[in-house]
Amino acid sequence: MARGMADEQTTEEDLGAWRNHFLNLLDRIPLPIAVCSIDGEVHVANPAMAAEWGTTPGRLRGRSLRELFTPRAEDQIDRLVNALRAGRTSRYRIEVTWRGRDGAVRAGEFTIDPIRTVSEPVPVLLALLYVHDERPEPPPSPRGTVSVAQARILALAASGATTATIGKALGLTVDGVNYHLARLSQRWRVQGRTALVAKAYALGVLAPGHWPPEPADGLVDP
Secondary structure, eight states: OHHHHHHHHHHHHHHHHHHHHHHHHHHHOSSOEEEEOTTOBEEEEOHHHHHTTTSOHHHHTTOBHHHHOEESSTTHHHHHHHHHHTTOOOOEEEEEEEEOTTSOEEEEEEEEEEEOOSSOSSOEEEEEEEEEOOSOOOOOOSSOOBOHHHHHHHHHHHTTOOHHHHHHHHTOOHHHHHHHHHHHHHHHTOOSHHHHHHHHHHTTSBOTTOSSOOBOTTOBOO
16 A cells, blocks of 8 residues: 555656656747647647747636637637547647737647647647748848857758757757758758758858868857
């Protein structure tokens, strides 16, 4: 009896540790993410999601994704909920719009993955928001500038590191790494990782003559 209680306590402590680790990772991911119920009530939101609304993650807790975002097709949410209640746990994509903190209408796509836990028979949803930036990108400067995270991602990509290895080295998810690579590919109008790395060298973002590759001095925005 005592041993069973001790095992149960250990399991709860382990689950608590993993939950804290998961929350810490969410805070570091630049992609807007929310964990919510199948009805869309937000349990947890990361800072990137809160930034879309000019608020803090805690202020999004308890709010509904239906209240925050408008699906392009009104019946998409109902079909998702019905599918989840029927036990189907595929990945779902939902196109949405919302009014940003500056008042402008923004558009994006939710990628929603159901997650089943041991203690809850009904899954929770991991909702990742990919923002469609419809404003034209300014033309790149002759030598190019990138963020700190993007410079490090490019340097690791140039060394031949896989997406998973890059994410592990920088504390990002695979989706987070792919998000940065996709933004850079769109900005520089190139396709494929090889072309992206070549463009980074051509723009002077990566320092020539260095191995392992590293960002060029003075070309990384804080």
